[in-house]
Amino acid sequence: MSMLRIPAGLLAVALLAGTPAFADMNDSTEAAPSAPDLSRELKTARGQIEQQRYAEAITTLKAAEQKDPTNANVHNWLGYSYRKSGNLDAAFRSYGTALKLDPKHKGAHEYIGEAYLMARQPDKAREHLVALKSICGTGCEEYRDLEQAIAAYKP
Structure with a gap:
């Protein structure tokens, strides 16, 4: 598995948004009544992400994914x-999985756009900005961010 390297000059773009607001931790459509309750895992992951303990968050979220592989929020985080x-x-x-599960997932569109900037693909980032505009207009936080x-x- 290849891993893309992040050029040092692009790190500022990645950090521009800072730590995300977590009001959108459950920003997707309500889960089906039969879906497993992942509130504990998502709360734990939120704390780990806020503390920038991303490897731990990945472990927590992978466990949540095992419980419910159809949860777009888990894949987004x-x-x-x-x-x-x-x-x-x-x-x-x-992000691709999150968007397949929920094509209108605002957080996934925002974050994949930021990832495309890190990968030096601003045109693809703009595609997700257009998608956000159609989902929530220009006033939503994800669009603005x-x-x-x-x-x-800056390329």
Whole structure:
């Protein structure tokens, strides 16, 4: 498995958004009543991410994924943790899964856009900005954050 290296100059773009607001930890459509309760795992992962303990968050989220592989939030936060760990290949896979499960997942669109900036693919980041505009308009936090990251991007 190849791992994309993050050029030092692009690290500022990755850090621009800082630690995410976690109001969107469950930002996807409500889980089906029969879906396993992952609130404990997501709360634990939130704390680990807030403390920048991404490897631990990945372990927690992988356990959650075993309980419910169809939870888009789990895949989104896995992508986030992989991206912050510097593993863009795994991040793209996780974000892709989140978006297959929930094509309107605002957090996944924002974060995959930021990952594309890290991978020096601003056109792909802009595609996700367009998607966010159609999902929530230009006023939602995810749109504004990705728009700001794109504006700050320097190749």
